[in-house]
Amino acid sequence: MNEVFKLLTLNNFGSWASILGLLITVFTLLMLFGIRKKFLFRSSVDDHLSKISEISSDISSLLQSFSNNEKDIEELFALADVELRAMQRGADGDLATDIKKSRKKIKKYTSRIYFWVKKSENSAREIKTGLSVVSAELYHHKKSLVIGK
């Protein structure tokens, strides 16, 4: 033990403090990026909610006649994916999980890579329900922000 204290000269102590300082700086920077993401998401919850609800409502109306509106529905799914991608950056918990699930379903529906996935009314309605779940989660998220959670 005495050996250790002999080695810990002021010079050594300074070096260790500098390493510790660097670690704290890196940690603070990471936290700062996290807070920035969260803050940006919180400030745009209203905007996200109105956009995703509007898209979801439009899809719902078009699903009245799937065969006549197939192209329009696919376009709206693409728009929904853009909105979900923007939301995904700051979302966490159940909301983040539901966004991921919805994006996965949309990708499967719209991408040509998944050529075996049949574009039916049922699969379109499944995606639409995913969007409804996301907008409902977002609505409750907004409410909890209002009361300061």
Place this chain on the structure above:
Amino acid sequence: MFSTRQTAEIIDKLIELTQHNQITWESQDPTPPMVGPDARVDMAYVVNHLGRNIRVYHQHFKYYLDEEKYVWDEQMIVEFIDDYGALLGRLPRTPNAWELLKAIQFQNPQINSFYDDLFK
């Protein structure tokens, strides 16, 4: 009662059934406590599905900022009622309830056949 996810799924299923005319909603005049000095409802819609009565309505209500000042706000209510109209339970609020109202209103033959009647 139901989770947010379950509520969104229930309402989306009701929209689907309505759009395919597998359930038919009946319009009813609003009764208290839906309406009163602080609340207004134009029309309530009721359906019996799988032995349950479901009622949907768009309510305008006074949101009090203090004892005297208020603003009019609005909400969509989806609830379960018994055969006498008494409330059994209410679904949590979700944005797709507005889509259900649209689907119900479009089910009205006077509205959905208008385009065909106009251009035939």
